[in-house]
Amino acid sequence: xxxxxxxxxxxxxxxxxxxxxxxxxxxxxxxxxxxxxxxxxxxxxxxxxxxxxxxxxxxxxxxxxxxxxxxxxxxxxxxxxxxxxxxxxxxxxxxxxxxxxxxxxxxxxxxxxxxxxxxxxxxxxxxxxxxxxxxxxxxxxxxxxxxxxxxxxxxxxxxxxxxxxxxxxxxx
Numbered sequence: 510x511x512x513x514x515x516x517x518x519x520x521x522x523x524x525x526x527x528x529x530x531x532x533x534x535x536x537x538x539x540x541x542x543x544x545x546x547x548x549x550x551x552x553x554x555x556x557x558x559x560x561x562x563x564x565x566x567x568x569x570x571x572x573x574x575x576x577x578x579x580x581x582x583x584x585x586x587x588x589x590x591x592x593x594x595x596x597x598x599x600x601x602x603x604x605x606x607x608x609x610x611x612x613x614x615x616x617x618x619x620x621x622x623x624x625x626x627x628x629x630x631x632x633x634x635x636x637x638x639x640x641x642x643x644x645x646x647x648x649x650x651x652x653x654x655x656x657x658x659x660x661x662x663x664x665x666x667x668x669x670x671x672x673x674x675x676x677x678x679x680x681x
Contacts, residue, residue: 519636523644526629527651533622534655541663545671552608560611567619568626575627584632591624 546557579587598618605611629648637644 522632522636523647526633527648529625529629530648530651531655531658533626534652535659535662541660541667545667546611550608550611556608557611560608560615563612563615564619564622567616568623571620571623572627575624576631578624579628579631584628584635587624587628591621591628594618594621594624597621 543554543557543561546552546561547554550557575587575591578590594617598614598616598621601610601614601617605614633644633648634641
């Protein structure tokens with residue numbers, strides 16, 4: 510199947526890449542969760558900070574591995590496996606009861622984000638030749654928007670979660 514570059518389907522891929530970038534940056538802005546995690550797990554701030562740092566450090570340090578995987582197995586397989594790792598990390602984080610489980614969850618989540626984040630760059634390079642600079646410029650701009658939106662959206666989500674937990678305690 511031959512696809513035309515810079516038209517039609519390629520722009521859908523670009524929009525999906527921009528949305529993935531915003532989601533990744535909103536999820537990885539973990540400073541809002543820090544004090545709540547210290548209270549919940551009753552651990553030192555050093556251990557909680559180390560666990561949360563795993564997400565970003567794995568995201569940036571395993572980029573070469575993500576590029577090798579994308580070249581060897583294709584973008585689709587790498588994106589699916591990265592999304593599956595992020596899903597497993599989220600599920601483990603949801604049901605974690607110890608800081609060790611948080612370390613494992615953050616490791617899975619960070620590596621999954623790495624696979625997905627760098628594969629989006631590879632996909633844009635594959636689908637765009639003529640408008641590559643425009644698409645990458647928008648992607649970088651979207652990154653800034655994701656960074657600005659993240660604290661506000663995470664705070665709203667955290668308020669909803671705390672309110673939901675309080676309502677569950679009152680019903681019991």
